[in-house]
Amino acid sequence: MKNIRKKIAISSALALVASLVVTGLPSAHADTSTLKPTAAQLAAWKGKTITYYFYHDSQAELDTTNAMITDFQNLTGATVKLDDVPYTTLDQQLQARIAAGNTPDVARLNNPGLYQNVALDLETYFGRTYKSEFLKGSTLQVQDPKTSHLIGLPYDLSVNGPIINVDLFKKAGIAIPTSWNWATLIADAKKAQAAGGTDYAFAMDKSGHRFSTVMSQFGAFMVDKNQKNVLPTSQHRAAKALKLITDLYAADLAPRDLWVGTGTKYSSPVNVFIAGAVPVFFSGNFNLATINASAKFNFAVVPNPKELNGGGWPGGKFLMAFKASKNADLAAYFTNWLAQPAQMERMDKAAFWLPTRNDLVAKGITYSSRQTDMNTYLADAAATPAAAYGIQSVPTLAGNIYNNIRDLMTLVMTKKITADQAIAQQITYIDTQLATLKK
Numbered sequence: 550m551k552n553i554r555k556k557i558a559i560s561s562a563l564a565l566v567a568s569l570v571v572t573g574l575p576s577a578h579a580d581t582s583t584l585k586p587t588a589a590q591l592a593a594w595k596g597k598t599i600t601y602y603f604y605h606d607s608q609a610e611l612d613t614t615n616a617m618i619t620d621f622q623n624l625t626g627a628t629v630k631l632d633d634v635p636y637t638t639l640d641q642q643l644q645a646r647i648a649a650g651n652t653p654d655v656a657r658l659n660n661p662g663l664y665q666n667v668a669l670d671l672e673t674y675f676g677r678t679y680k681s682e683f684l685k686g687s688t689l690q691v692q693d694p695k696t697s698h699l700i701g702l703p704y705d706l707s708v709n710g711p712i713i714n715v716d717l718f719k720k721a722g723i724a725i726p727t728s729w730n731w732a733t734l735i736a737d738a739k740k741a742q743a744a745g746g747t748d749y750a751f752a753m754d755k756s757g758h759r760f761s762t763v764m765s766q767f768g769a770f771m772v773d774k775n776q777k778n779v780l781p782t783s784q785h786r787a788a789k790a791l792k793l794i795t796d797l798y799a800a801d802l803a804p805r806d807l808w809v810g811t812g813t814k815y816s817s818p819v820n821v822f823i824a825g826a827v828p829v830f831f832s833g834n835f836n837l838a839t840i841n842a843s844a845k846f847n848f849a850v851v852p853n854p855k856e857l858n859g860g861g862w863p864g865g866k867f868l869m870a871f872k873a874s875k876n877a878d879l880a881a882y883f884t885n886w887l888a889q890p891a892q893m894e895r896m897d898k899a900a901f902w903l904p905t906r907n908d909l910v911a912k913g914i915t916y917s918s919r920q921t922d923m924n925t926y927l928a929d930a931a932a933t934p935a936a937a938y939g940i941q942s943v944p945t946l947a948g949n950i951y952n953n954i955r956d957l958m959t960l961v962m963t964k965k966i967t968a969d970q971a972i973a974q975q976i977t978y979i980d981t982q983l984a985t986l987k988k
Contacts (some may be wrong), residue, residue, distance in 0.1 A: 550876045558733070581675050582682060582890050582908060584819040586882065595626035596949050597876050599654035599883060600641060603637045606900075607838035613899040617892055624886075627879055637814045640948070652873035654880040661691050661701045662944025668693075668700035669870040675699075683888075690944040691867050701869035702888045703905035707895070708861040708933075709833045710928040711854075712840065715847040717745040717828040731793060731854045734829065739802070741828035752818035753794065753831040755811060757951030760958065762831075763790045765937050768857035771950055771979055773939035776986060778979045786857070786970050790969035791954075793851045794963040803827075809963060812954055828833040833864070834926045837901040841919060843895040850922035852892060853929050860932030862940070865905065902928070946982045953978050 586594070593854040601618070604713065605611040611633065618629045623697060634642055642661060644650060646668055658664065667945045668770075670693065673680055680688045685707075689700030697773065715725060721744035723737050738750040753759055769787035780787060798801040804818050804827070822830035823843045840848060853861055868887055880883045886892060890908055897904050897914045900921060904910055916923055942948050957971040966974070 557572050558698035562769045574812075581679060581683065581885055582906075582979070583651075583716065584889070585884075590878065590882070591626060594876070594879050595775055596628075597879055598628040598630060599874065599876050599880050600632050600676045602632045602634065602646075602653035604634050604639050604657060606835040608842065609838040609900040610896070611767065613896050617887065617895070621883060625879070625882075626820060627876075629883065637816075647871075647873075650873075652871045654874040654876060655868065655870050655884050657704065658701070658869055659866045660944075660948035661869055662947065664869060664871075665700060665875065665945065667871055669872050669874065669877055669881060670696075670698050670700055671702070671870070671881060672698045673883065674878070675885060682907060683905050684907060684910060686863075686938060686941075687865060689938075689941045690947075691869070698776075702884060702890060703873065704866045704868045704893075705902040706865060706905055706930070707833045707835050707864040707866070708851070708901045708903065709759050709831070709929050710829045710861050710926065710929050712832060712836070712848055714741070714745075714822070714825060714828045715849050717747065717846075720744045721828075725849055727968065728852050729854050730856055731763075734854050735793075735797070738829040740801075745825075745828065747826050747828060749804055749821065749827040751797050752803050752807075752821055752827045753810045754818070755814075755816045755951070755955060757955035758864055759793070759826060759831060759833070760860070760954060761937075762853065762949065763794060765860070765862055765934060766790070766854060766856045766858050770942055771941055771954075771975070772946075773936065774942050774984070775939075776942050776983060778976065778983055779936075779939070780972065780976045780979060783955045787975075788916060788968045789971045790962060791958060791961065791971055795958055795968060798962045799964070805962065813891070813952070814834075816954075826950060833902060834923065837919060838899070840880050842900070850919075850925045852925060853932075858932075859929070859936045860934060860937070861926070861929040862937055863930075863933060866900070872932040879907055903930070943986070946986070949982055950979060 584690055586655060603614060615812055618631060636907060643656060658896060666848060683703050687703035691699060693700050716739050718725060721741040742750040764787050767786045767790040769783035769790060772778045796809055798805045804821055807816050807818050819836050820841055821827050823840060825846055851860055868884045870884045874880040890906055893904055893906055896913060898916055901919060904914060956977050957974055960966045961968055963970050
């Protein structure tokens with residue numbers, strides 16, 4: 550394991566997390582969940598090509614997407630070119646393509662607010678009632694700020710939380726936790742590290758989004774639903790949370806090289822966890838498929854630690870079609886088709902995603918495995934405080950705010966600033982970002 554250092558009522562819970570005018574289809578209030586192409590559309594689409602700009606967190610996501618593309622091509626006679634890109638350069642590459650006039654037709658996005666001005670108005674194709682098919686809270690980040698029209702679709706929900714190596718916990722004589730706080734988590738992680746002789750005790754995705762979960766648990770938030778900077782009201786609690794995590798990295802109890810050594814890019818220690826080199830991995834359900842396919846030990850998703858608050862942190866991925874598409878009708882239909890119940894449920898089951906459609910939430914998803922783990926994520930979604938959703942009020946800024954706190958944590962880990970200084974700088978940064986909304 551030392552070589553790792555060298556290689557470095559669930560529906561109500563989800564409800565908290567969170568008209569049809571297709572060519573040739575005149576109904577303004579139709580449910581699009583089973584929408585099929587018209588004969589006119591099939592004739593128009595045959596032989597046409599669209600590009601799907603895509604990234605994946607697991608092989609299951611990629612494999613399922615490729616299979617669904619084949620089904621879509623058979624259905625429509627059109628061709629979908631999958632442009633698979635790394636998550637770490639997702640926005641950088643897409644923004645460069647848009648600026649160069651090479652905009653894809655459809656994209657899977659993490660920060661849809663960055664593309665509000667170039668997104669296709671889906672209500673033009675699917676009507677004003679279209680958004681009612683999805684969980685209300687999940688559509689906030691993909692609504693036009695001026696018209697409130699739907700300009701993208703919530704494709705999946707994500708929940709952050711700890712995943713543990715059960716074998717290492719058992720070796721250390723530690724029961725699988727059903728509730729704990731951060732002091733207990735760290736103590737258990739150190740004990741499991743010692744018992745197993747692992748490289749590290751703890752690991753977290755290098756992500757401001759992931760760290761926001763910890764801040765929330767300590768009662769600290771950055772932006773509220775009114776687009777106000779609320780970090781000054783919880784400055785000391787935020788610094789406490791930041792110091793807690795950065796101390797682990799500074800002490801080499803967490804894979805410091807994967808954080809400090811990767812500059813300003815996101816990185817994940819999922820492979821460190823899969824290698825059995827760390828007993829506690831703080832990530833999210835999006836990594837479950839990869840771990841399930843690769844880990845050679847018993848593992849389990851366990852509840853988030855509770856301090857002032859419990860629960861996780863809201864997140865998700867989104868689908869968006871673009872105005873620049875030369876086949877906008879086809880791009881809009883492909884976006885809708887991917888998010889229809891049959892396709893969404895297929896992906897949810899294969900990749901351990903959480904659904905965004907009201908009908909699937911009401912029905913519930915039965916996973917082929919890891920159902921208990923998924924239920925734990927759902928329970929944490931229910932326990933997530935309402936204040937955690939505040940940052941979604943600034944979808945054009947959220948990514949910048951998350952990334953800045955992440956990079957300030959790097960400075961703390963390298964002892965260039967203190968935790969208190971990092972939070973003070975983050976307060977100033979948020980003020981500067983929010984000021985751009987008033988211009």
